[in-house]
Amino acid sequence: MDNSYLAIQGAPGSGKTYTGKHVIVELLKLGKKIAISSNSHKAINHLLINTVKYCKEEGITGYFACTKDTDETLTELGVDIYKNKDIATHLQPSCVIGTTAWGFARSDLENAFDYLFIDEAGQVSVANLIAMSRSTKNIILMGDQMQLGQPSQGSHPEDSGLSILDYLLDKTPTIPESMGIFLGTTYRMHSAVNRFISDAIYEGKLESALDNDLQCIKVPDGYQGILNKEAGIIPVPVFHEGNTQASEEEVEKIVLLAHQLIGRIFTTKTGVERLIDWSDMLFVAPYNHQVNKLKSALVEQAKVGSVDKFQGQEAPIVFLSMCASNANESARGMKFLFDKNRINVAVSRAQCMAIVVYSPSLLETAASNIEQLEMVNLFCRLVQVVE
Secondary structure, three states: OOOOEEEEEOOOOHHHHHHHHHHHHHHHHHHEEEEEOOOOOOHHHEEEEHHHHHHHOOOOOEEEEEEEOOOHHHHHOEEEEOOOOHHHOOOOOOEEEOOOOHOOOOOOOOEEEEEEEEEHHHEEHHHHHHHHOOOOEEEEEEEOOOOOOOOOOOOOOOOOOOEEHHHHHHOOOOOOOOOEEEEEEEEOOHHHHHHHHHHHHOOOEEOHHHHHHHHOOOOOOOOOOOOOOEEEEEEEEEOOOOOOOOHHHHHHHHHHHHHHHHHOEEOOOHHHHHOOHHHEEEEEEOHHHHHHHHHHHHHOOEEEEHHHHHHOOEEEEEEEOOOOOOOOHHHOHHHOOHHHHHHHHHHOOOEEEEEEOOOHHHHHHOOOHHHHHHHHHHHHHHHHHOO
């Protein structure tokens, strides 16, 4: 790279952070000055912490700093923490500095860095990237435009409000080789889960690592219920009417199924067997109303949240509660309920099993244009998976 940029698209579980830290460390060895940015200090410091840990493991020296203390691990690793105005005075060869656009857009940092890494580039706007770009000679964009996009907090002219990956790829699901790198192997999902994600979201280009298929949940002898698979996507229809953003019927079914899974034998990708407990499940819903109902009905240690909360996380089992009886009448509309990126994030948290609880009437949703027809079709594919 020479005064240029590189885009790296990291599908779920494909090792985006792993790849990023290795590239950063190789540049550190060359004495480069490296910047890390994203939409949040948490995302910035996640990549920074992983990089510092890897450097310590490999005995590689460097100077590391950020501008917000989001994790006690930063102090434990010896990462300096100071304000944006102090960055320029601390620059040195083989350094990694993390901050937001507010820091790197400063005039005293013009051409200060050799490389700027943008993590979660699917959530960083074109306008912010342009503001940061003058601080560096080269830009590496890491993210996935097929997962959750940036939160919209204002009105922007033309396409400047788009995320940089949306702007570059213009709705293309996977980045072409001529434009960047697609990390095409997931090290998280069993192939029975990944099959839907790959075909429906990533043009069939996302493969599952062979070891992933060692992950399985043993079905008890004599069991006759709906959870009769060792891995994969299990659709669970639950009849209800009149629900727009919460369903007691789905909560009741989820509680029942979760207890059926507790105590089953889970085999990890390394062949280790252990009993399933509450830490092995994520309970996901599109609406906070349903999230609160699930929290009240499940045990205190259950991990319950919206899709947004769990991006970047994983577990052997994921429950997705669709909540609404009718997509056309659902809160925030069909575009929110059947959003491809949100379904992708929810299902792809699962290492082994994704359980989709839904009203069968969602399959009868009336579409009024091609975009809505594609959304309904995606959901139909999800809950009618054929092994």
